[in-house]
Amino acid sequence: MSIISPKLFQLLETLKKPTSENNIPYMYVDTVGKVTVGVGHNLDAHKDMLTLPFMVKRFSRYPVKGGDTGIAINTNKILGRAATQDEIKNDYNFIKQHKGLGKYNPENLSKYTTLELPVAAIDSLFKKDLSIALAMAKREFGAPFDKYPITCQAALIDIAFNVGNFSSFRGTFVPAIKGTGVYSKMPMSERWKIASQNCRRGQVSADRNRHVAQWLMEGTKAVTS
Known part of the structure; x- marks a missing residue:
């Protein structure tokens, strides 16, 4: 099972706030x-x-x-x-x-x-579910995932955690991040911006959608390959 770094886990702890999950x-x-x-x-x-x-x-x-x-x-x-x-x-x-x-x-x-x-059982279950979501995100995005800005990693884990897979995000979101198709020649910063504009989920709160979109926008400030 994938291990979440302390810094990444600290970000993902925001899922436990009232405005999130x-x-x-x-x-x-x-x-x-x-x-x-x-x-x-x-x-x-x-x-x-x-x-x-x-x-x-x-x-x-x-x-x-x-x-x-x-x-x-x-x-x-x-x-x-x-x-x-x-x-x-x-x-x-x-x-x-x-x-x-x-x-x-x-x-x-x-x-x-x-x-x-x-409380201890909920915390343990939460960590286990996050690890599963992390493994899912790594399977989807491959080796480049570990080089993504940490806020972008958190956003992708959050989506996997909530939705269960990326099947409903293959139209624009996934191709933009992977740089395939029409996005192949775009700089990564522009692709993170596109991803942030296409990450909305209908089953979560508006605050949580905004939070994840902001995490992805943080990627525009980082230099990634």
Whole structure:
């Protein structure tokens, strides 16, 4: 697994700020209907919910519209204990069945869950997900990736972290950075500028899109081959 340098990781820590990726200890539905936890960890994609150290924080859920509260915790009612696999499945299934909760700010949805991840577990999961995103970016851009300005590396990791791949960015964004096709004779500084203008993602906040665009614009100030 790719190792993220301390300086690069420091930049990527901004993903955990409120204006960027949500840092939520319980399961919630993201803007595209995926069950998520922590700092944007997609449980639907990773299918690893049963391996995560969820803890019991509440015994019952607040009813959604229509009155459904799912399956409450009625046995071994001890707050702070490790959740059972059935309890994890119950939280997941409840959130999965009520995707309408994705219309609301995740920070206000704790009452619809019974379990949470400890801070240390969220941090560990975040670092693992960033390493996966870094490996993905390196596969896409090859050896030149390590020579990119550090802010541009962070931007590419952020996109991989959020989107999962670069398939939806192959029209302009990826060719501009790689310098292929019509961009082959353009200086790298101009290509970073084009990339910054074509990095918007519909499923993230406007603030986060602006942040990543600014990271890419920082590449125009650096000399890269």
